[in-house]
Amino acid sequence: MAGANRTYNFCSGPAMLPEEVLLKAQSELLSYQGCGMSVMSLSHRSDAFLSILSQAENRLRSLLNIPDHYHVLFTQGGASAQFASIPLNLMQPGKPGGYLDSGYWAQKAIAEAERYGPVKVVASAAESNYSRALLNGEYSVGAKLSYLHYTPNETIDGVAFPDVPQSGQVPLVADMSSCILSAPLNVADFGVIYAGAQKNIGPAGLTLVIIRDDLLERCGDRVPRLMNYATLASQNSMANTPPTFAIYMANLVFEWLLENGGIPQIEKQNQRKAELLYNAIDSSSLFTNAVEQGSRSAMNVPFSCASAELNERFVRQAEQAGLMNLKGHRSRGGMRASIYNAMPYSGVEALVNFMQKFESQYV
Ligand SMILES: Cc1ncc(COP(=O)(O)O)c(C=O)c1O
Known part of the structure; x- marks a missing residue:
């Protein structure tokens, strides 16, 4: 990330824009x-x-x-x-x-x-x-x-x-x-x-x-x-x-x-990002995603812990680590990471690292 105060924004929209564009x-x-x-x-x-x-x-x-x-x-x-x-x-x-x-x-x-x-x-x-x-x-x-x-x-x-x-x-x-x-x-x-x-x-x-x-x-x-x-x-x-x-x-x-290679290239990157995040969820004993395998979105990834209290703690601590807007929609609770085109791979890596660190504290 270029600027000192930049964060990774997982908001479902308005979402991140590519830094080069800004x-x-x-x-x-x-x-x-x-x-x-x-x-x-x-x-x-x-x-x-x-x-x-x-x-x-x-x-x-x-x-x-x-x-x-x-x-x-x-x-x-x-x-x-x-x-x-x-x-x-x-x-x-x-x-x-x-x-x-x-x-x-x-x-x-x-x-x-x-x-x-x-x-x-x-x-x-x-x-x-x-x-x-x-x-x-x-x-x-x-x-x-x-x-x-x-x-x-x-x-x-x-x-x-x-x-x-x-x-x-x-x-x-x-x-x-x-x-x-x-x-x-x-x-x-x-x-x-x-x-x-x-x-x-x-x-x-x-x-x-x-x-x-x-x-x-x-x-x-x-x-x-x-x-x-x-x-x-x-x-x-x-x-x-x-x-x-x-x-x-x-x-x-x-x-x-x-x-940057048009849609075929961005699709590849989107698949890599989604795979990284879903693998982290599936291999964790703290986080779950309820969507069937063949129907999972590469753009919006909902996940949650077993209790509302842990979810809240996750969202709060994630923000302190510069991972913003991970709170799930008010109608669904839990968390949601929106990883649209402009979310760099490094943003998903940062999220996955944070999830692993969080899990090691509570499991
Ligand atoms: C699939 C989908 N349809 C419709 C909307 C509503 O969009 P808008 O706020 O632009 O009216 C959203 C907003 O998140 C959306 O994700």
Whole structure:
């Protein structure tokens, strides 16, 4: 770590950003590329900002191999606003929105969609207490759905789908907030991909939507203008002032990914980090993780000790050692380490060393 006061931040979001990105932003904060003003003050209609916007889109297209018949939209409101935008834009008369209930965030998406139209929960992992992903072959989608929505990585439960759901002709919609850009994906498998930025993309305040062009025809006039995908697409994400600084930061994160070997390389690093941490948990007699082997998330790793008191002590002592935000979600308790793209291997090593030291005191 470069700065003396830097810590390893295991927050589920807003999460760590790559240090190189922060340093570059710092170096041009007062005068963006010598123009005499901060990027935060550039007009969103200026050539300088328009070139940041198109560079961000092009870099993202290159990272994810996004086909030409998909639009990339930079919008706001977080993934939670997308929970409403999806049904508002994509529901068709007489066809419910289909949902896979895989955990906390899937349920949030379902509850919001129910406000706007009929919802069909196609399958639920409730029986396993959300300790494993829903697998292809365990449910059938049928053709009578407007779309099938799922959450490939459940940030709170620490559960990841090992496969892309097979939805046939029904457009697949994925909330990739906590896994986008962490491993290769085939964009053509999806109708819509969306993600809040504050984990693997950049600062909070930016939301990314990737949408197949034919679906834009579904977006009716009654959808609020700033949530209407067709409007956002036709206005090049500038239906109003976009989150310019967050887009600038995302552009730097995309550049950082490209310069470091792109998605295949970051996936390798993510696998190494996750393996190190899960091995430490599995070989310990103090810490446990309840998620089934094939469903474990490489991004969010929940774990706990046998008592709430020990968990609290762990979180407190970890903070004193510079390992921040390891407290689990308030609905689940225990601990959770979020190890997104920007978490270096050395951060996970530091955590594992700390876990071993902690264990030696209490076992
Ligand atoms: C998978 C997932 N979906 C949705 C959200 C909500 O995101 P936002 O706060 O950007 O609305 C989160 C936030 O952590 C998330 O992890």
